[in-house]
Amino acid sequence: MPFHIVREVPGSEARLGRLSTAHGVVETPAFVAVATRGAVRAVSVDDLRSIGVQILIANTYHLGLRPGAQTVAELGGLHGFTGWHGPWMTDSGGFQVFSLGAGKLHGVGKIASIFPGETRPNPSGASLVELTEEGAWIRSILDGRKIFFSPEEVIRMERLLGADVILPLDECTSPFHDEAYTRSAMERTHRWAERALRAFEETEELGPNPEQELWGIVQGGAYEGLRRASARTIAGLGFPGFAIGGSLGKSKEDMYRVLEWTVPELPEEKPRHLLGIGTLEDIVEAVKRGVDLFDCAAPTRLARNGALLTFSAPGFKLNIDNARFRRDARPVEENCDCPTCQQYSRAFLHHLLRAGELSYYRLATIHNLRFMVRFTEWIRKELAQGRLPALAEAER
């Protein structure tokens, strides 16, 4: 059994689990560190190991453009190429097709950020994507050349990349798409899922990792009927695990409702990944609603922007650029066991950031990733004792 449920919390969808892959076990709920181009920004695989990161997710669109999936395969697949020999996931590039296409036209990402009184989406640029039933023509962000992403081509690339868990091409929608458009995109996603499954079966011997699993992606936007239908349809195709993708609505409450509609339609015994979500609050709420895995670039991006995660600051973020840290000899967080907090003061990190020293980015990223690892460890401990995680408890 690749996924084993260790304990459930009665009266909720929450569960403690263990996902087995050819490259190691992932204790769930788990934080999946984002390594879009094969490397988590600013840190090395040694760093990731030393702070207990369990699993990484790379992106098929980005790696397919550079250095190319074939090149990665020749160099030992993602595991051999990058030196991370633990579990890998690859996202399909479906979100990039969206964010370079409809996402630009609507000026949105996974959740709409709209100001009070604002009603219409604001374009952030022209679409670089042409979507057809066959697949997506998409301009390379590297050289402008048009490349074709079909469900079959994406599976071929993911076979070559060799991640342990791979995802099929999907069509994401925006919170500003109406129900009719969202339905047709969802139906296309279902047809693409079937094509991906066939392609997956036909390419078993292509890549460096024959033990790959292809998980399905649920779409359907923030529409209850669509989410439920998508979850049932994708579950019916027999995938060994599931990702929840696409638009999660216009607020956190919308997102929680999407999870409440989707998760109960999925087979209980299989793992569930929530794509691209990851504030502390979101994670706690998603765990309670039955999500097992999360990936999110926020902890690493925040680190690079000077925001260090800690329970001792409002909003869980300490802005290390602030002048009040200039002479602060304390570590970022008193109880943190990360290599950064064990060796460096707030004053020194403040100095490194102000001086533009590259080493700042690594030390800050190490802290934030360790924080996320410890946070999910705490969630698992709560679940192991039959309790639902409550953010107010974590702060103590």
Next chain:
Amino acid sequence: MPFHIVREVPGSEARLGRLSTAHGVVETPAFVAVATRGAVRAVSVDDLRSIGVQILIANTYHLGLRPGAQTVAELGGLHGFTGWHGPWMTDSGGFQVFSLGAGKLHGVGKIASIFPGETRPNPSGASLVELTEEGAWIRSILDGRKIFFSPEEVIRMERLLGADVILPLDECTSPFHDEAYTRSAMERTHRWAERALRAFEETEELGPNPEQELWGIVQGGAYEGLRRASARTIAGLGFPGFAIGGSLGKSKEDMYRVLEWTVPELPEEKPRHLLGIGTLEDIVEAVKRGVDLFDCAAPTRLARNGALLTFSAPGFKLNIDNARFRRDARPVEENCDCPTCQQYSRAFLHHLLRAGELSYYRLATIHNLRFMVRFTEWIRKELAQGRLPALAEAER
């Protein structure tokens, strides 16, 4: 005895030595890693320890501006502030006074780079410095504010920073300064050296490290009479060690001659540091002429620019950005024991650099620093066997 000569090579000035400081022993000849603002660019103190770096040099001008010497003192001095508990040096800021002043007017650094047929210096900007007998008024590169650097103020700051070896304020000259100007700058440097010595004696209890040593700096440009006179004068002041600073002429040959004039005038039993010099060839030639320590930012800067040091490439540099490394599964250098070569291929480093991944800078810097450490280890091994180092031998 803080400096102990372990072995001399007859017929040359070369020697194997051991410099003892309050924070550890430095085997010489030694490469001093440049940590201008208290950190070697892109790496951490753990990295430096793991690859055998022995000693770092920081800059009083840069740290004096930010975060300020008093702040560093309050946070435990350089050792406590940065986490590098091994030996530290600080340069005085004399070179910054030069490079923001006459260096800009003459468009030069330590050695003039002049093209054939070019005779006059080309200014690279207006001077930000006003030099008087009392000291230097210099504009902050951070906020434009004018600050005063005197021999006494520099010693006060270096006492607060607490490095193990500190250097007095000097007036550097350019290869385009005539003999008369170079002489008057040298004489001022000698007067400043005396003031620095007095200030050093009067501030013994000021900083976090009472075991500091103040070394003298020899000036005199590329003029034989001046270099010899300066070495004798500075030696006569009783400093426990010496740095060779300022203009080293218009070519490598000029530099070697400067060393041949200077070193024999210095007391044999005391250590000699050559400021800001460090190609492999320069190091070998300087060692043969009796130099014990070198600092140079080139290995770390080259790494960030994609040039990885190796004996297997022409000019000892492999340009990892080159497309021919895209599928090269070999490490940067086959016999290198650095963490980068032990874990990563040329193809992956090429990918990280092309993708703009910050982790590239650290991995590349680790390799180049380890290369320099191994290179100086090899030099010491040659000297230990009574041989002069020859670059052609190192390449084998």
